[in-house]
Amino acid sequence: MTQHVTEYRWLLPGGLRDAPPKERPRVRRSTRDWIVDTVIFLLAAGIGLLAAVEIQGNLDLPKPVRIADQLIGVVSCASVWLRRRWPVGLALALVPVSLVSEVGGGAGVAALFTVAVHRPFKHAALVAGLNMATVPVYLVMRPDPELSFRAGLAVMILALLVVTIWGMLVRARRQLVVSLHERAERAETEAELRVEGARRLERERIAREMHDVLAHRLSLLSVHAGALEYRPDMPPDDVAKAAEVIRSGAHQALQDLREVIGVLRLGAEETVPDRPQPTLSDLTGLAEESRAAGMDVTLDLKVTGKEEVPARLGRNAYRIAQEGLTNARKHAAAAPVSMVVAGGPGDGLTVEIHNPMTEGQAIPGSGTGLIGLTERAELMGGRLEYGRAPDGRFRLSAWLPWAA
Template sequence: MNDDSYRDAEAEADCRSAPGPVTVTTVIAGVGVMVALTIWARLGARPAEPFLGLDIAAGVLSWALAPVVLWRPVPAALGLTLLALVSPAATPAATLAALLVAQRRGFRVAVAVGAAGIAAHAVRGVWRPIGGISYAWWLVLIVAGYGALVGWGALAQARRALVRSLRERARRAEAEQGRRVAEARMLERTRIAREMHDVLAHRLSLLATYAGALEYRPDSPPEQLSRAAGVVRAGVHQALDELREVISVLRDEDTADDQDPEGWPQRALADLPRLVDESRDAGGQVRLRDEVVDPDALPPAAARTAYRVVREGLTNARKHAASQPVEVVLEGRPGARFVIDIRNPLREGGAAAPITPGTGTGLVGLTERVQLAGGRLDHEVTAGEFRLHAWLPWPA
């Protein structure tokens, strides 16, 4: 759609909007006054005006037709132009119609109506000359007048279009801002949910293991029961501390020195032995084989991701195969890949109900983290065991 067609469509929409009573009254009163003044001026200039009856009839018709311009500007303007061809009493209504056409229709239509008005007045000036002014100057005034009306109307139409465009842009910008805020909230909620899962799932699965031992072995020696209860109590306090740490990070926009760029507590390869010891203390059979060359050279981001992978692997093994041994293998050196391989046999009887329920989103979020770090994570069930395999880039 070109510019003129767009303006025509907008102007047509303007024409369809019903004008208010104030506008209609103003047009009727204004045109009536101008018609009366024009007839009065003609009588003052020529008391014996031979076309007085024609002027009165044309003036009354133009006055009656003037309000129609508000609904149908082009047909009404052409009708008033024909009346202006025979009587100057129709000139006020004809010029008003040309102005409204320029304001409400496309520029080409406005120019055509203006040219018709100029031609009508030029013809009328031949057979009903205006006294006190030459015909040439009369044409100059007519052309200048209609040109000013068309330009004024086009300028007003362009201003209205600009205002509409700015309002539409503001509305779209506000809607876009609302959508971005909603997306940001959703992303933030997803990030919080993943962090809560990563931080608390491991700790709570340990507590579930100890609580299960207390429930199913009530005949254990008092010393073991007391020790298990103490571990549960300490684990609960530690889980609360970790939860408080997460919440404090969410509330604080400034990232501390001991936190990663995302604002979460930093973990490294040095924390893996403690992670394995916690699983062993809970009764798990975890074997850690560390074949990493120069672990201190591993980039911090890769170290944090590796810690998350091992923690998720141990948590899943504790949930779904609590009584089975788990083997954790770490391999890598600078200039090669850092490989993490976690395996554990499935429990007898196939897929049994886990000790603690899970949603399955942990591995999904972990896969995304590994991919963001430039690596890859795979998990599969083969030969009666579950395998979690991941690798991360390790620049030289």
């Protein structure tokens, strides 16, 4: 299919088919091309054979003329195999042949059809016009005993018009196929760019959030280090505790810094924190905020060891819940929304949001928010799923790892 689409692309206006012969790449014939060429050759040969039988029965023609007609017709039928390489040249060469050889008439029709399929309208009109101009001369040289001059002229011109229009319709259909194929490729490329842009923006946002957490840790380190500097007479136990806090904070800060480097792949652009970053304890306030906006939100918080939730885990869980409630408010504003947050150290943290969907309702929107949430969960080593649940409601489910 790809090879045929590549070849059909030559048929587009300004394509390679319309380019000079030296600029056209040679394309090997496919199995389909061989079958089509064989069928057209057999049709041309069959028309020529019928004409040859008729010539043999026409005793008014001298025998040398009949023999010459058949020989010229055989050569014309054999030349049909060149129709893909030189379609216009072959068609023009067969125009005068049709005046002297009835057997070569089928080859002339095949050449005209080829030009109408593979060349622009001006070439097809030129070849068709020359063939029609030779029809009166042919009827004068070889009148049909069963038809009058006018009737024969009308029949032959009509046949040439039918062949030309048929070829042009085939060309138009192939151009449509190529156009639709290119449009589909362009739409797929644009969709990939949108997804990549959403991922890039989400990574930048995550990096900004992690920048705030890192700044907070470094501030704590500075406070404890300053206490050691200004209070050298502190008791040994207090010094040991401060050193432990500094050591643990430095280790966590180093981990955060590595995560920032891994997430932010766009260079060293300076970022500014937008606002203090949320934690898991802020989910209650988020639910209350949604209720104040008119939503019917039910929050079921079943988390073991809420005080031990890591900052990064709580921040990502909050962002997932926030985006889920935002989607529910957009697409099911008046419907009740249930949110369940459960888990504990070693089991991970699960965030599930359900909201009803009307029958036949499609999930609207560009989907970039959900793409960003998926990227956020995967960067943390978790997973996120969304879609229509078996009960007909829309379900957003995320699982995030929580080390014991």
